[in-house]
Amino acid sequence: MKYGVMSMDVVARCSTTKARVGKLSLPHHVVDTPVFMPVGTQGTLKGLTTKQLEKIGIQIMLGNTYHLGNQPGEDILEEAGGLHQFMGWPRALLTDSGGFQMVSLLKLSELSEEGVQFEHPRDKSIMMLSPEKSIAIQNAIGADIIMQLDDVVSSTETDAKRFKEATRRSVRWLDRCISAHKRNGDQCLFPIIQGGLDESLRKECLHEMTSRVVPGFAIGGLSGGECKDDFWKMVTTSTDGLPEDKPRYLMGVGYAADLIVCVALGCDMFDCVFPTRTARFGCALVPTGQISLKNVSCSKDFTPIQEDCHCTTCKSYTKAYLYMLFRANHPSACHMVSVHNVMYQFNLMRSIREAIKNDSYPQFIKDYFLKLFKTPLSYPSWAVDSLNSVGVRLK
Amino acid sequence: MKHKRLLYFSIKRFKSTVSNMSTECIKEKSQEKTLTFTRNEQVTHIGIPCCIMHTRTGCIPHLTEETLDYLDKKLIQNIYQVPLPSVIDYQDILEAANTNTLECLCMPNTSVLYATVQDFSCLPPSGYNTNKTVAVWGAGGKISVTPQSYMKLVEVLKPDIFQVLADGDVLKAESRKRIIKSVNRSVQYLDECIKHHQQSKPLENSKMICMIEGGNNLEERKRCMKLMLEKLKGHEDCVWGFGIDALPREKYISEGTKTVIKLLNDELPAGKPLLVHGFGHPLNIIDLIEDGVSVFDSTYVTELSESNHALVYGIPSIDSSLSLLNGDAKTNCSIVDVDVRKFVETIDISDSCFSRSFAPLVENCPCYTCVNHTRAYIQHLTVVNEMLAPVLLMLHNFHHHLTFFSALRNELNACSNLKSFKQKLIALNSMH
Numbered sequence: 001m002k003y004g005v006m007s008m009d010v011v012a013r014c015s016t017t018k019a020r021v022g023k024l025s026l027p028h029h030v031v032d033t034p035v036f037m038p039v040g041t042q043g044t045l046k047g048l049t050t051k052q053l054e055k056i057g058i059q060i061m062l063g064n065t066y067h068l069g070n071q072p073g074e075d076i077l078e079e080a081g082g083l084h085q086f087m088g089w090p091r092a093l094l095t096d097s098g099g100f101q102m103v104s105l106l107k108l109s110e111l112s113e114e115g116v117q118f119e120h121p122r123d124k125s126i127m128m129l130s131p132e133k134s135i136a137i138q139n140a141i142g143a144d145i146i147m148q149l150d151d152v153v154s155s156t157e158t159d160a161k162r163f164k165e166a167t168r169r170s171v172r173w174l175d176r177c178i179s180a181h182k183r184n185g186d187q188c189l190f191p192i193i194q195g196g197l198d199e200s201l202r203k204e205c206l207h208e209m210t211s212r213v214v215p216g217f218a219i220g221g222l223s224g225g226e227c228k229d230d231f232w233k234m235v236t237t238s239t240d241g242l243p244e245d246k247p248r249y250l251m252g253v254g255y256a257a258d259l260i261v262c263v264a265l266g267c268d269m270f271d272c273v274f275p276t277r278t279a280r281f282g283c284a285l286v287p288t289g290q291i292s293l294k295n296v297s298c299s300k301d302f303t304p305i306q307e308d309c310h311c312t313t314c315k316s317y318t319k320a321y322l323y324m325l326f327r328a329n330h331p332s333a334c335h336m337v338s339v340h341n342v343m344y345q346f347n348l349m350r351s352i353r354e355a356i357k358n359d360s361y362p363q364f365i366k367d368y369f370l371k372l373f374k375t376p377l378s379y380p381s382w383a384v385d386s387l388n389s390v391g392v393r394l395k
Numbered sequence: 396m397k398h399k400r401l402l403y404f405s406i407k408r409f410k411s412t413v414s415n416m417s418t419e420c421i422k423e424k425s426q427e428k429t430l431t432f433t434r435n436e437q438v439t440h441i442g443i444p445c446c447i448m449h450t451r452t453g454c455i456p457h458l459t460e461e462t463l464d465y466l467d468k469k470l471i472q473n474i475y476q477v478p479l480p481s482v483i484d485y486q487d488i489l490e491a492a493n494t495n496t497l498e499c500l501c502m503p504n505t506s507v508l509y510a511t512v513q514d515f516s517c518l519p520p521s522g523y524n525t526n527k528t529v530a531v532w533g534a535g536g537k538i539s540v541t542p543q544s545y546m547k548l549v550e551v552l553k554p555d556i557f558q559v560l561a562d563g564d565v566l567k568a569e570s571r572k573r574i575i576k577s578v579n580r581s582v583q584y585l586d587e588c589i590k591h592h593q594q595s596k597p598l599e600n601s602k603m604i605c606m607i608e609g610g611n612n613l614e615e616r617k618r619c620m621k622l623m624l625e626k627l628k629g630h631e632d633c634v635w636g637f638g639i640d641a642l643p644r645e646k647y648i649s650e651g652t653k654t655v656i657k658l659l660n661d662e663l664p665a666g667k668p669l670l671v672h673g674f675g676h677p678l679n680i681i682d683l684i685e686d687g688v689s690v691f692d693s694t695y696v697t698e699l700s701e702s703n704h705a706l707v708y709g710i711p712s713i714d715s716s717l718s719l720l721n722g723d724a725k726t727n728c729s730i731v732d733v734d735v736r737k738f739v740e741t742i743d744i745s746d747s748c749f750s751r752s753f754a755p756l757v758e759n760c761p762c763y764t765c766v767n768h769t770r771a772y773i774q775h776l777t778v779v780n781e782m783l784a785p786v787l788l789m790l791h792n793f794h795h796h797l798t799f800f801s802a803l804r805n806e807l808n809a810c811s812n813l814k815s816f817k818q819k820l821i822a823l824n825s826m827h
Contacts, residue, residue, distance in 0.1 A: 043776075071778055299487075331457050
């Protein structure tokens with residue numbers, strides 16, 4: 001399906017699950033999906049150079065509109081020729097709308113039909129983030145994919161009325177975002193499917209949003225601490241209601257098991273700060289879960305984080321050495337583990353794509369789960385249930 | 396260009412008498428301007444003036460092997476400094492590794508390893524040394540090191556060269572009494588370190604760098620040198636060179652400091668390089684070379700990068716500078732006339748005046764940072780305190796600093812003194 005500057009070709013489908021492999025052509029790069037997008041909040045991915053990211057193979061990364069709008073600010077980004085130019089990243093970018101940070105970072109924000117009003121963290125002035133403003137900043141940033149401003153509600157909120165209000169407002173805001181969007185020629189605007197954990201509300205939102213002319217969809221309002229049984233049901237409800245020929249971006253998902261399940265449920269794009277955040281705390285991702293490099297058990301382990309990993313960290317450094325660097329709070333240690341973790345996620349997604357192409361995804365899931373959880377007895381029930389719903393029997 | 400494996404040293408330079416080790420003296424020895432290290436019968440030459448790469452735990456701050464690889468290999472001198480505070484907590488790990496230190500610290504196995512008592516880019520708090528111990532701050536806090544425990548750690552590290560334990564905690568204007576004490580202690584430590592070294596099998600290929608103390612007191616510097624040379628009688632072979640410790644941290648080195656260095660340079664034995672830590676300002680480096688110092692370190696690069704500063708001064712090169720000389724009458728003024736305060740060597744890149752500057756740190760600089768990023772981007776990274784800011788600054792500052800050292804070596808090879816180089820440097824970089 002071609003939409004303006006973007007096209008999504010589904011090149012392979014799993015014959016059992018809803019998983020698919022796609023090629024997403026964006027103005028700055030072609031992205032292989034399913035894809036995990038590392039989060040470079042402030043125009044940089046936690047100490048890694050853009051050359052390192054390219055070398056790992058990263059095709060798309062995230063920037064945060066709220067942060068970038070504050071610093072360096074819309075006008076400097078515009079003067080620089082957009083975020084790609086500003087940060088020296090030639091490949092694809094995606095920005096969020098800023099709405100999530102508004103709610104999570106700012107206690108004093110006030111919500112109205114107009115938008116979110118908040119106190120500017122630096123000069124204490126009152127600022128209004130409206131759908132129009134969010135799009136204006138995102139137009140200045142110039143990412144390949146931009147997000148509508150949505151009315152964000154914590155997924156653990158209990159007031160059903162609030163969800164209904166937020167969902168319907170998000171639909172109205174989507175229309176305002178679509179009208180405000182000035183760069184249809186080179187930026188793709190995604191709506192964000194809301195509806196909390198209420199299936200009928202989500203269906204209503206899906207119905208409304210899929211009736212607009214948009215190039216792809218984000219699934220929002222999840223990964224906020226809700227029960228996993230609710231989470232997967234909302235994901236599968238969402239993908240069922242979305243068109244086959246457009247990409248589906250599930251926001252805020254990054255744990256290996258979640259990625260594997262949600263790919264099986266039909267999602268194509270994911271983002272999460274987890275791999276790089278956990279790296280800074282000395283945690284390395286491996287097929288069996290995580291290794292805490294600050295743990296004394298690593299102190300005399302002179303092997304790399306992962307023997308069969310081809311990242312530059314595993315080629316050059318041992319766990320014992322990383323243990324020493326972390327104990328002394330070396331910033332280089334964070335860079336080393338970030339490289340490994342970003343590579344780990346990249347490799348995981350590549351193996352997922354390969355498995356789908358070979359139509360062996362169900363077997364891939366079984367193998368990966370056994371390695372990760374050691375015994376079927378430790379499989380989380382939500383994962384068993386969700387995979388069961390798409391025809392993969394873990395037990 | 397990778398250097399070959401090294402295990403022990405043979406010093407082949409500074410053969411002539413070091414009676415007047417000034418620029419003229421370097422001229423006399425212009426054929427031998429390298430330090431030679433030999434390990435497993437394979438030889439590495441390191442050109443002087445040389446810049447030792449400063450590390451913490453064997454890791455260049457903020458860089459990794461991958462990002463260090465962005466630097467021009469021709470600029471890197473394969474000699475690395477490992478400060479004691481950065482490894483003192485890991486003695487058991489180093490022992491358990493059952494390999495050499497380079498392998499354990501994941502460093503290139505061809506590197507020359509130099510162990511120092513302190514990290515000169517972050518000196519410890521003052522006032523914790525005693526007659527018997529030197530205080531070193533590891534990750535877990537203060538550790539008091541005796542000459543014996545120090546030498547045991549050096550035995551674990553098996554460096555190619557190492558500093559002798561010394562009490563250099565006299566950086567601030569200390570009383571004469573405190574300076575005398577620091578000399579007495581350091582001479583005593585030296586005595587014990589020599590004894591240990593003599594009997595140490597693991598250190599048979601490791602050589603010592605004696606740290607001369609005495610603070611800003613010329614008489615004490617002399618006394619320290621004399622006493623140390625007495626202790627070293629008969630052990631000259633185990634000495635690689637001399638370090639001038641506890642020099643004041645001045646932006647421009649003072650006449651007083653120069654007098655100390657000249658004195659030491661005149662009277663220390665021939666064939667042993669003279670070394671200082673922490674200096675990096677281009678004018679200081681030139682002055683120090685003219686006074687006889689030949690070995691420096693890169694702590695300046697670390698310090699600048701960690702305080703958001705970028706090196707921006709122009710480096711004269713032999714071929715391109717002639718036209719500049721002819722075209723600029725200012726270069727004919729004597730160096731004495733130049734007001735060094737007008738010399739601009741760095742910019743503070745966190746300054747908001749760079750927020751819209753879409754030019755590289757230095758125009759036409761071929762380093763990774765300048766090829767790929769603008770001042771505005773780096774300014775942004777410093778404002779939001781992102782970890783990439785010191786990474787990019789390290790890459791640029793390293794490139795710039797090592798290029799300067801390379802230019803100095805070229806200049807000394809070509810014309811044997813730095814007089815005109817210094818004039819050109821000043822002319823290029825003085826605010827009018």
